[in-house]
Amino acid sequence: MQRAVPRSLASLDSWSRGSSALHRFDPRAKLIALLALLVAVATANRSIPRFALAVLLFLVAGFLWARLPVAGALARAAVILPFVAVLAAVLWIGGQGERAWALAAKSYLSALAALLAMATTPLPRLLGGFEKLGAPRFLLEVAQFLYRYLFLLPEEAQRMRQAAAARSMRPGIREGFRAAAGALAVLFARSYARAGAIHHAMLARGFNGRFPEMQTAHFRKADAVFAVVASAVPWGLRLL
Amino acid sequence: MTACPLIQVRGLHYSYEDGTAALQGVDFRLDPGESVALLGPNGSGKTTFILHLNGLLAGKGAIEICGMKPDKANLPAIRRKVGVIFQDSDSQLFMPTVLEDVSFGPRNLGLEPKAAAGRALAALEAVGIAELRNRAPYHLSAGEKKRAAIAGVLAMEPEILVLDEPTTFLDPPAQRSLAALLSRLPQSKLVVTHTVAFAEAVCTRAVFFERGRIVAEGGVTEIAARFGWAFE
Numbered sequence: 001m002q003r004a005v006p007r008s009l010a011s012l013d014s015w016s017r018g019s020s021a022l023h024r025f026d027p028r029a030k031l032i033a034l035l036a037l038l039v040a041v042a043t044a045n046r047s048i049p050r051f052a053l054a055v056l057l058f059l060v061a062g063f064l065w066a067r068l069p070v071a072g073a074l075a076r077a078a079v080i081l082p083f084v085a086v087l088a089a090v091l092w093i094g095g096q097g098e099r100a101w102a103l104a105a106k107s108y109l110s111a112l113a114a115l116l117a118m119a120t121t122p123l124p125r126l127l128g129g130f131e132k133l134g135a136p137r138f139l140l141e142v143a144q145f146l147y148r149y150l151f152l153l154p155e156e157a158q159r160m161r162q163a164a165a166a167r168s169m170r171p172g173i174r175e176g177f178r179a180a181a182g183a184l185a186v187l188f189a190r191s192y193a194r195a196g197a198i199h200h201a202m203l204a205r206g207f208n209g210r211f212p213e214m215q216t217a218h219f220r221k222a223d224a225v226f227a228v229v230a231s232a233v234p235w236g237l238r239l240l
Numbered sequence: 241m242t243a244c245p246l247i248q249v250r251g252l253h254y255s256y257e258d259g260t261a262a263l264q265g266v267d268f269r270l271d272p273g274e275s276v277a278l279l280g281p282n283g284s285g286k287t288t289f290i291l292h293l294n295g296l297l298a299g300k301g302a303i304e305i306c307g308m309k310p311d312k313a314n315l316p317a318i319r320r321k322v323g324v325i326f327q328d329s330d331s332q333l334f335m336p337t338v339l340e341d342v343s344f345g346p347r348n349l350g351l352e353p354k355a356a357a358g359r360a361l362a363a364l365e366a367v368g369i370a371e372l373r374n375r376a377p378y379h380l381s382a383g384e385k386k387r388a389a390i391a392g393v394l395a396m397e398p399e400i401l402v403l404d405e406p407t408t409f410l411d412p413p414a415q416r417s418l419a420a421l422l423s424r425l426p427q428s429k430l431v432v433t434h435t436v437a438f439a440e441a442v443c444t445r446a447v448f449f450e451r452g453r454i455v456a457e458g459g460v461t462e463i464a465a466r467f468g469w470a471f472e
Contacts (some may be wrong), residue, residue: 013336015377107356151378167436175326196330200296203344204324205396206316212347212356 012076015068015119022066023120026219027129030228034117036231041109044238048098052105054237059112066120073115080111123147124211141211148198149191156190158184245427246270246400247293247305254288254299262288263299264390264452270400275429276462277439279469280449284433286463287327289449290402293430294322304447308398323393323427327405329385338364338388341377358393363395364388367421383414387421394425402430407438416441436464436471 016023022030037055044051063070083108091100109170118126127140247270254263263285270276278286291297295310295318295388306321308314326332334342342360344354351359364370367387372380376386386406393401403422419441422429433439439446439460446463450457456463463469 017337018372074349124340124457126335130250155378197326198330198334200291201324201326201332202334202344203296204294205392206318206319206348207344208316208348212344 010113011072012119013123016067016122018066018068018120019122020066024148025120025226026223027121027125028132028219028228029223030117030121031126031129031229033230034113036218037113037234038110040234040238041106043112044106047240048102048105050240054240055109055234056067058233059109059116059238062116063119066116069148073112073119077112077115080107083107089123098235114163137210144211152194153187153191156194160187160190172195187192244272244307245304246272246274247430248303249289249292250302252289252292252299252301252303254285254292254297255460260439262452263292266301266452266454268447268454270428270430275431275443276446277446278430278432278449279434279436279439279446279467283420284449284451286449288452290324290404290430290432293400293402294319296324312327319466320396321331321399323396323398323401325386325389325403325406326400326407329382329389329409330378332389332392333385336376337374338369338377338391340379341388342373342391342395345392349396359397360391360395363391365389366394366425382409383411386410386414386418390421399427400430401425401427404432405434406431407433407435407437434469436460436469439464459461 029159041055060070060074063073086231088100090102121129123144127144130140131137164179164183169208198220243368245266249260249266249268252263252266252268253261255261266289266408267283268289278289279287288297292299292303292310293305295315298310303310305318308318310318331343335344339357339360339375343356346356346359347353361370361373364373367390369384369387369391372384372388375384377418380388386409390401401422406418406422415435416440419438422431428440429438431442445459446458446460447454448469449464456466458466
């Protein structure tokens with residue numbers, strides 16, 4: 001059977017299980033560096049093209065260091081662009097072309113930076129890092145389940161699509177919309193039932209409402225050095 | 241019969257929220273060393289019954305697991321003793337890697353990560369898939385997923401294994417290999433199945449469910465023959 005899990009999701013998951021030095025840093029160090037970079041990018045307001053190019057090269061260097069495919073990463077970060085396109089278009093039409101470009105560039109770089117953090121840290125460790133930095137546990141558990149269901153929903157959807165195709169469904173536009181709406185409702189119901197089954201399976205193995213951490217993390221000196229240097233670089237680049 | 245049964249159920253009734261009466265007075269006993277097949281038509285209450293055995297459903301009637309009633313205080317201990325392997329392994333495997341998934345139960349029991357991983361690895365070796373420990377569960381074949389799900393339960397070192405239609409999605413060689421694996425495991429087993437040959441290979445006794453009741457019990461071959469359950 002054709003694999004239903006989206007390629008981008010599956011590859012991000014496998015990327016995060018690499019063994020480079022960047023993969024091995026404590027997730028807290030990477031989250032601190034990510035936050036520093038996001039703030040530096042979001043608040044930049046002068047010489048955007050040069051700064052953006054410098055940050056882009058910095059992040060590309062990160063992907064190379066982590067031995068991850070740069071072209072694939074650059075393409076995946078572009079998923080953010082349709083979301084900012086509308087706002088950028090409004091700015092563009094309003095005669096603020098420079099701000100439109102700045103918005104698109106900042107959004108893209110932010111997505112690329114977040115992707116680098118996710119591509120070098122398995123999600124449970126990343127969420128563990130958030131927790132140790134004080135993020136609410138409930139939100140993190142919701143995120144973990146969401147991640148699990150991101151793999152599950154496409155599988156359910158694909159089974160339904162195959163079942164429809166097997167019965168030679170070739171509807172017109174109107175019938176297609178009707179069928180899609182019905183399928184969406186069924187997909188929701190089936191996913192809800194599946195979620196209940198997963199919850200049962202978790203309870204049966206002693207789940208008590210708290211996800212156990214799978215690794216104990218130690219914040220080493222090297223992690224502290226990495227956090228300081230990686231946080232300082234984007235702010236240093238702003239001074240160029 | 242021993243004085244202390246592993247599972248003792250008397251007069252168990254359960255109705256779903258829509259009013260469907262799924263169990264209508266089930267009496268059942270499992271003694272140490274026994275492996276029992278639960279046979280019967282779809283919708284006869286087999287799965288509903290096994291969900292009661294570690295407190296996932298709570299009907300009316302008397303249930304005792306190793307002498308404990310499945311109330312809130314006893315549930316952690318009961319879930320440690322009764323390992324349930326669900327029909328669809330995809331519902332059971334939810335962690336990013338096989339090793340993390342199998343470690344999930346031991347971590348919930350309070351073991352440190354290293355000890356939990358050690359126990360998980362031993363369980364994966366017991367089911368013969370230790371080399372798959374770093375793979376994502378959704379990359380495994382149906383047979384491998386089933387073994388990973390069983391390892392996830394074995395890692396909790398249960399006394400009783402409850403398997404809900406374990407041969408679903410498995411090809412005949414994988415079914416044979418699973419039967420051989422289960423026969424090697426020392427735990428008492430309850431196996432819900434429609435596959436008589438599988439039940440004969442794994443179980444010492446069978447009970448037959450019909451409309452929410454156990455209507456007969458005996459040897460697997462005898463019960464299957466009496467109800468025309470073998471595929472001929």
